[in-house]
Amino acid sequence: MRVLCIVLDSVGCGHAPDAADFGDAGANTLGHLFERIPGLALPHLGSIGLYEVLRQADPQLSLPETPLLPNSHHARLTEISAGKDTTTGHWELMGAVIEKPFATFESFPDDLVAELENAGDCGFLGNEAASGTEIIARLGEEHVATGKPILYTSADSVLQLAAHEDPAIFGNDRLQQLCRDARAILDRCGIRIGRVISRPFVGTTRDDFKRTSNRHDYSLMPPATVLNQLKNAGIEVHGVGKISDIFAASGISSSHPTKSNADGMATIDRLWADQVEGLIFANLVDFDTLYGHRRDPEGYAGCLREFDAWLGGFLEKIDPEDVVLITADHGNDPYHAGTDHTREQVPLLTLNTPPLAENPTFAEVARLIEIFNLKSSI
Secondary structure (H helix, E strand, C coil): EEEEEEEEECCCEEECCCHEEEEEECCHHHHHHHHHHCCCHHHHHHCCHHHHHHHHHHHCCCCCCCCCCCCCEEEECCCCCCCCCCHHHHHHHHCCCCCCCCCCCCCCCCHHHHHHHHHHHHCCCCEEEECCCHHHHHHHHHHHHHHCCEEEEEEEEEEEEEEECCCCCCCHHHHHHHHHHHHHHHHHHHCCEEEEEEEEEEECCCCCCCCCCEEEEHHHCCCCCCCHHHCCCCCCCEECCHHHHCCCCCCCEEEECCCHHHHHHHHHHHHHHHCCEEEEEEEECHHHHHHHHCCHHHHHHHHHHHHHHHHHHHHCCCCCCCEEECCCEECCCCCCCCCEEEEEEEEEECCCCCCCCCCEEEEHHHHHHHHCCCCHHH
């Protein structure tokens, strides 16, 4: 059988009950977009329950009337893990609840930076919490002049390293090795940072520096998830996008990295057309990286329209025995203050699944294990 789970990265549907604890009271990624973007319509997502999910939070929200497909189910999922980052969200979706939050920093301690400098045979610029596009624009020219990579973090549990792709300046191969070394140092020291992220860029001046699609994430090794159980039972797990990175390849049978949402959707189409059995687990990241963090609501709405148009064609390819789940891992309200993720509930829209639980958590998605007639051990 074929099961597809798509994570629309950051497509939240209203602030979580504990959002105020995260500074995110009032955040509502989808709700605010529908309120403020004239004519926004997502008819195919609506046909599998998105509009009903949004009406649960705000019955006054003006939304089109769209008939529901008879084999669809929908729910709002509430995260119970201690975090609002990509890693925490994905892990809970696959059944691993994170009770202790990952480590976050305003700047990294001197002893850790010294180890990184020794491993990379280089010094660093930055070492601060910052927006990636802003810090590259601000320090990029100094990086080009000195060859020192840019070290930074954010409100998430991440250690990010940015460097120019030109080998004469630093080079992507060297940057990836430095990130692997950083991951090993953190793990050896017991520092629970969720992800080390490489941020290669190109350009010559602050006016044209641009991050490339050659980003790579190096995640902390996750606890056991439903992915491990599936793989151990001989069921193929195909990661699309950054799924393999998020789970440190644990429980992944094959990985299909992508450079964009369009690339991810094309990869899903290819795997589906090839009648690939097992679980296709995909992350579509453009919502988050290109529009949420950059607080670009018009771009975010356009990205949603592009996905919905693709979904309209894909729905015609789903057989009665196929199972599809569409969800998200956190919010990133482009109207909210700052540039970071927002603590939100997320939609779960399914086709051909058993009925969904009442008041479900993110781990409701892990119940997909039942679809393969296995008893979940998570």
